Amino acid sequence: MQRKTITITDQQETWVKSVIESGDYGNDSEYFRDLIRRDQARRSVESELRRMLEEAEAGGFSDRTAMEIWAAAEARHKAQHG
Numbered sequence: 001m002q003r004k005t006i007t008i009t010d011q012q013e014t015w016v017k018s019v020i021e022s023g024d025y026g027n028d029s030e031y032f033r034d035l036i037r038r039d040q041a042r043r044s045v046e047s048e049l050r051r052m053l054e055e056a057e058a059g060g061f062s063d064r065t066a067m068e069i070w071a072a073a074e075a076r077h078k079a080q081h082g
Contacts, residue, residue, distance in 0.1 A: 006032075 008016070016028055025031040062069065 016031060019025060019031055020027060025034065064072075
């Protein structure tokens with residue numbers, strides 16, 4: 001593990017203390033590590049969404065109606081997730 005020193009405002013310090021006092025985290029480090037994990041997950045999802053949008057845009061236009069596209073998406077989701 002690496003040790004980091006950060007500077008936060010008084011308002012942020014009050015917030016961090018309140019989160020820890022609520023019992024959700026044992027200390028500051030646990031809270032900050034969780035924030036980093038959440039940010040990593042969010043960025044991963046955003047990256048995948050961008051990739052999917054670029055792929056869709058590169059695919060061009062469809063002759064299907066919005067309802068046909070929706071039905072196909074629902075069928076694909078159902079097949080993947082039961």
